[in-house]
Amino acid sequence: MEKQSQPDLEQNEQDQPTRELTNSLQQKLDYLSTLRQAISAGDDRLIYELIDGDHYHQALLNEEPNPARNTQVNLITDVHPAISHYLSTKLIDYLAHEYPFFYYEETQLGEFQIYFGNWWDRRRFGKLNALKVAFEFSQEEFNKLQKTFELAASHKRFNTDAIQRISAANDQLQALIDAQGDRDQQKDKLRQQLKENGQRNSLFDSGRIKDERQQIIDQLTKLADQDEQANNAHATMKDNEAKILTLSKEDTILAYEKQAIEKSFKSFENFNERNRSLYVDYLTTLIGKAQVDADDE
Amino acid sequence: MLMTNDAKKIDSATLSTHGKLSMFNEGLKSGLANGQKFTKLMDQLIDTNDGETLLAAAKELSDFKLDSAYVTFPHQYQNADYYLIFMSRLLGMHDDEHAILNTRAHSESLYHVFNELSDDYTFLYQVVDNDNGGAYYHEQTTGENLFYIHLERRLLRFNSTAFTNLFINKLLLKGVGVDQINTVLATLINFGHYLQDDFGFNVDFNILDVANAAKYELHEADLSGEVVDKLFVTAAKNDYMLQNSPHGHGAQIQLPGNLLIDIFDAGSAGTAKWVITVHDDDQRVSWFDVLLHFDFMRDWYLENIESLAIKADPLVFA
Numbered sequence: 001m002e003k004q005s006q007p008d009l010e011q012n013e014q015d016q017p018t019r020e021l022t023n024s025l026q027q028k029l030d031y032l033s034t035l036r037q038a039i040s041a042g043d044d045r046l047i048y049e050l051i052d053g054d055h056y057h058q059a060l061l062n063e064e065p066n067p068a069r070n071t072q073v074n075l076i077t078d079v080h081p082a083i084s085h086y087l088s089t090k091l092i093d094y095l096a097h098e099y100p101f102f103y104y105e106e107t108q109l110g111e112f113q114i115y116f117g118n119w120w121d122r123r124r125f126g127k128l129n130a131l132k133v134a135f136e137f138s139q140e141e142f143n144k145l146q147k148t149f150e151l152a153a154s155h156k157r158f159n160t161d162a163i164q165r166i167s168a169a170n171d172q173l174q175a176l177i178d179a180q181g182d183r184d185q186q187k188d189k190l191r192q193q194l195k196e197n198g199q200r201n202s203l204f205d206s207g208r209i210k211d212e213r214q215q216i217i218d219q220l221t222k223l224a225d226q227d228e229q230a231n232n233a234h235a236t237m238k239d240n241e242a243k244i245l246t247l248s249k250e251d252t253i254l255a256y257e258k259q260a261i262e263k264s265f266k267s268f269e270n271f272n273e274r275n276r277s278l279y280v281d282y283l284t285t286l287i288g289k290a291q292v293d294a295d296d297e
Numbered sequence: 298m299l300m301t302n303d304a305k306k307i308d309s310a311t312l313s314t315h316g317k318l319s320m321f322n323e324g325l326k327s328g329l330a331n332g333q334k335f336t337k338l339m340d341q342l343i344d345t346n347d348g349e350t351l352l353a354a355a356k357e358l359s360d361f362k363l364d365s366a367y368v369t370f371p372h373q374y375q376n377a378d379y380y381l382i383f384m385s386r387l388l389g390m391h392d393d394e395h396a397i398l399n400t401r402a403h404s405e406s407l408y409h410v411f412n413e414l415s416d417d418y419t420f421l422y423q424v425v426d427n428d429n430g431g432a433y434y435h436e437q438t439t440g441e442n443l444f445y446i447h448l449e450r451r452l453l454r455f456n457s458t459a460f461t462n463l464f465i466n467k468l469l470l471k472g473v474g475v476d477q478i479n480t481v482l483a484t485l486i487n488f489g490h491y492l493q494d495d496f497g498f499n500v501d502f503n504i505l506d507v508a509n510a511a512k513y514e515l516h517e518a519d520l521s522g523e524v525v526d527k528l529f530v531t532a533a534k535n536d537y538m539l540q541n542s543p544h545g546h547g548a549q550i551q552l553p554g555n556l557l558i559d560i561f562d563a564g565s566a567g568t569a570k571w572v573i574t575v576h577d578d579d580q581r582v583s584w585f586d587v588l589l590h591f592d593f594m595r596d597w598y599l600e601n602i603e604s605l606a607i608k609a610d611p612l613v614f615a
Contacts (some may be wrong), residue, residue, distance in 0.1 A: 120529040120539040120548045121522075242523065249526045251532040 031072040039083075044090050045286035051083065051131060054131070059280050060287075084110030084130040091130050092159075094282055101260035105127055114139075119256050121249070133279040134208065148254040149268040158254050159247035166240045166247075173240075174232040180230055183223050189221050321367065328368025342382055346390065348495045355383035356448045359424070359432070359471070378407045380422035381445065382433050385409070387491050388484065395484040408437070411484070411513050413477035414468070422446075430612070440462050443485065444452075445613040451496055453489050456614045457504035457513075459609035460585060465595065475589050482585075504585045504607045510570040512563055513584045517604035520571035523599045525560065528594075535593040547571075552591060556582060573607075 014022065031050065038046040049056045053069035064099040076083065085106070092104055092112075103115040103126070113126040114135065128139035128272045149159045200209055258268075274281070302338045319457040338361065341354035345451050358379035385398040396409045399419075409420035413594050422432040423442070431447035431484060441459035446452070464478050486505055492498035517524075527541040532550055539550045547561020564570030575584050584607065598605050 118540050120541055121526060122541060245523060245526055245530065248530045252530050255533070256538070 008239070009195070015271065018158040027172060028072055028075060031139055032075060038088060043290070045283060045290055047083065047087060048133070048286070050130045055132075055279075056283070060283055080131060081108070081110030084112075086290075088112060089131040090286075091133060091282065092128075094285065095128075096190065097221065098264075098281075100264060101257070102128075116257050117260060121251060121253070123257075135275055135278070144250075144254060145257055146268065148258050163244055163247050163251075166244050170237050170240050173237050175229045175231050176226060180227070183226060187220060187223050190216050190223075195222075217294050315362075324365065324367030328365040331365055331370060332612040334450045335361060335577075342379065342386065348387070348390070351383065351386055351390075352448065352496055357381050357450075359383075359448060360430070365567045372405055374405045374407065375424075377422040377424045377432060378405075378592065380434075381409060381422075383448075384434075384488060387495070388488060390493055391487065393484055393487055395480060402534055411481045413480045414473070418463075429613075434462055435449050439467055442614070444493075445488075445610070450501045451492075453492050454613050455485075455489065455503040456609045457585075458609065458614070461502055461588070461599075461602075461606075464585075465474070465588060465599070469589065476520050478589065501610055503609050505583045507581050507586075509574070509576045511583070512574055514606055514608040515571045515573065515604065516556065516606040518564070518571060519569035520560075520562075520604060522603045527601065528560075528597050531597055549579045552587070552594075554582075558587060558589070558594075573605075 035050050036045065038044075038050060051073060053073075054066055057063040057069060058065055076184060077085050088106070088110070090102075093100060095104075100115050102120065103122075104112045105115065107113050110130065112126045112130065114128055114137075115122050116125040117123075124138065124143055126135060128134075129136055145156055151158060151160070194213065197209060197216065199212050261271045265274060299376065308543050335358075338354045338358050341350050342358060345351050359376050361376065361379075363373055381398065385396060388394070395411055395413070397412065398407055400407055405419065410416055410418070411420075417438050418439045420443075421435060422437045424430075424432045425445075429447075430449065430522055431445055434444050434446065435442050435444035436459075439462060440495055441463045442456055443459045443463070444456060445454045460482075464482065468478055469475065482505065486502065489498075489500045489502060489505075493500045500537070502511075506513075525539070528550070529548070532539045537550055537552065539548050542549050542559060542561050547559060549557060549559045549561075551557055555578055559574045559576070561572065561574075563572045573584055575582055575587055588598055
């Protein structure tokens, strides 16, 4: 207490490294207290500038990279989740307007899952990084959506081909079931032929008779295989129907996603472009708001 | 005094004859009294304008034994017929004449027909032949029991399965118009309301319940997601979106007329109980109405009936 009341005296006594140290600590204190004030004042723009000043200056002011701007940022990495949580409120308000089809769930402090849409079994589409003002889409889900946009040109959905293939397989199985009567008739005929073949007995022609016999047996085996397939067909068809349902559901979800993007952004390209400029766009609105607030005062 | 003097003169054989005659006479008297009691109840049943009197008569007649050892009546109606008369009278007292009470040629037996339906469909009561008592309102061609009624216990239970089978599978899907079906439904539903309002019956309207609070319980309490997936896909094909339920685990779909259909798990933790609810501003729409009016919802319901069938009171509809 006594020392603090005599700062001048103390400073005069310090050597160069100690002065540097106290300066450096003062800078840290300043950094932290500025951040604390920014949070108290709800100045989200300033918070963004404080947590990643280098990025802020490059992105918004077109300045050259300069790591010195981020000297202090490591001081607050441990409270990143809490800062993220804090920043998310205004950010999500903004996003709700710009991306009305995204929904967010804070799975743990400052971590935000993105849900695409409000339809049944909507997909988890990745994460929202509130500190960076960026979507981190799940690559797999994003690729499906991209493919959906590509396929739309040829009037196809993501799973059109797969559904057609499985449907065709089911048609084939149904035909196999329907043909049971024909196969039974064929088998009767072949068994009769086999019997006749067995009754024929020729010293000179035994090779040919043997060949003929083998042919009949091969045909019967083939029919028996088909019978077995037909017997299992119902289970396979049911499995296939379940697969088709899953694929149709995915197509429906992708169609909704595509519609939602087209409604808000006209095209997938615009959507991607907007995502890339999200940081700048959002910070620009924050700056604009600050301007308006200042003018009002 | 005279009797005792006379009696002294009669020998034992005559005494026994007298006893027999007297017994016979008493038997006749009580049989006739029984018949008279019956006709009095009949008067009540067919003529009274007082609800409670009507119900009391129906209740007694529904298990009245008209024949006795000494007096039998060749012309009689069945106990079940009194339920039918009661229903017609009650509807008539409320000016609903859609259920037409007919009598079969050459016999005393009654049945209902509806102008809106072909005469192939005849309705009558079947008395339950066990300790529970009560009776089912039964359609003869299809064998469907539309509702169960117990006059003594004052309860009425509608049966979703019978309504679905008769009015949707047999009538709607064979080309009978929704308006005609609705007229018949309205009469049956009104009957439930009259019982409820006039006599305080406990009525379960089941699939026909129009209250927004009605939770239609599904047969498959732990509904598989696939069934909901199917609705999602078919709804999209019909330009409706099945949405994620805002409350809890489930889905909802908005239909024209400001109808909101929810399908969700209303169970407690660990015990699933999937239900459907129908929400509309005026509380005039039941799940059954939705099935009648929205083809894709109906197709979905019927194609997945093993899972989706709405549960009726298990005590009377096993």
